[in-house]
């Protein structure tokens with residue numbers, strides 16, 4: 001049974017479409033990255049999974065429960081790091097976590113033990129008794145993860161776990177997330193708008209844009225789609241005429257030919273370099289340069305978001 005199974009999920013806010021027919025499956029034991037720009041619908045999707053907002057349409061199951069009907073059952077087994085953390089600034093890290101433990105009805109002795117344990121796990125043991133008001137953003141984020149881990153959830157949802165954190169701090173948080181999967185067997189869904197940062201740790205990723213999942217798979221699978229569907233070539237020739245451009249457009253697999261000064265840019269669904277070379281020679285021009293380019297996932301991602 002998948003940890004998350006959502007079909008045809010939709011959410012409208014007075015006419016604004018936040019989520020638009022989303023299908024999402026998160027398998028047990030994987031780190032799934034929900035990636036997309038601001039306003040793509042990441043947080044809304046997460047709120048639906050937690051039963052914190054009801055979908056306008058669609059079916060959701062989280063660990064077999066319907067979050068709209070059984071939100072408490074979902075919350076009991078799911079840890080959630082919200083976009084905006086709320087801690088009591090005047091309390092220490094330890095006191096904040098003890099309070100969470102109390103709200104979760106964890107008996108005090110057990111709570112004290114677990115709080116020490118999770119503070120160590122996130123690297124805050126040294127500052128456990130310092131006021132949270134004095135913490136940096138990165139420290140608060142780590143405390144947020146400690147908070148999520150207190151109830152030892154099976155499934156963890158992290159909304160933008162690395163936002164506002166410097167690159168080194170982000171790497172530490174990402175490594176911590178990997179340890180949750182590897183050492184504790186947790187399933188993790190994280191959202192981010194920083195593809196290059198999180199792609200390293202995600203087993204699978206879904207790229208969400210305007211409430212729709214536009215691409216989904218492992219990095220390898222997404223890369224293969226990119227290779228199969230998206231290549232571009234830069235061609236420099238001694239002269240360019242309309243006949244040559246037409247010949248290039250006629251090559252099988254070529255999807256676009258654009259002229260930029262003395263450069264011709266050819267987009268194709270396959271490696272058509274031998275055909276390009278032949279077309280240039282046959283047009284009577286000299287071939288000065290022919291460069292192939294495979295898009296990185298980052299470029300694809302950016303292209304989606306440039307609409």
Ligand SMILES: Nc1ncnc2c1ncn2[C@@H]1O[C@H](COP(=O)(O)OP(=O)(O)OP(=O)(O)O)[C@@H](O)[C@H]1O
Pocket residue numbers: 013016017018019036037038039040041042043044045083193
């Ligand atoms: N409570 C709300 N009322 C009205 N519109 C909302 C509400 N929450 C979100 N939206 C709209 O729904 C869309 C998706 O928002 P959402 O917060 O899910 O995006 P996101 O991907 O989490 O973005 P970000 O990266 O900025 O956190 C946006 O157009 C947003 O303005």
Ligand SMILES: [Mg+2]
Pocket residue numbers: 042043044083159
């Ligand atoms: Mg958000």
